[in-house]
Amino acid sequence: MANFHFGEHNALQYSSIAAFHQLLVEYARFSLKSSNEILLVLTSPVQIENSLNALKKFASDIVSHQKDGSLVIRDPAKVYFNLVDELIDILIMI
Secondary structure (H helix, E strand, O other), rough: OOOOOOOOOOOOOOOOOOHHHHHHHHHHHHHHHOOOOOEEEEOOHHHHHHHHHHHOOOOOOOHHHHHOEEEEOHHHHHEEEHHHHHHHHHHHOO
């Protein structure tokens, strides 16, 4: 697991979906405990639901994190091509 520091912005590549989910769950455990951190995940549309399911296995309050903006999972193509709605939503959350 990589060592991330407060205030950094990081991009990660992963070798498989299983590796992505393991990394996501491990980092989310740390990140979502913080009251001033936002976990922004940009992944394929197919993986959005799978990522949410992986996160729900370790925490039942994932929906509340989505509602309060501390967890944001989006399709990068939608964010890019639908800038008015998606980007503004993400900027408001940030």
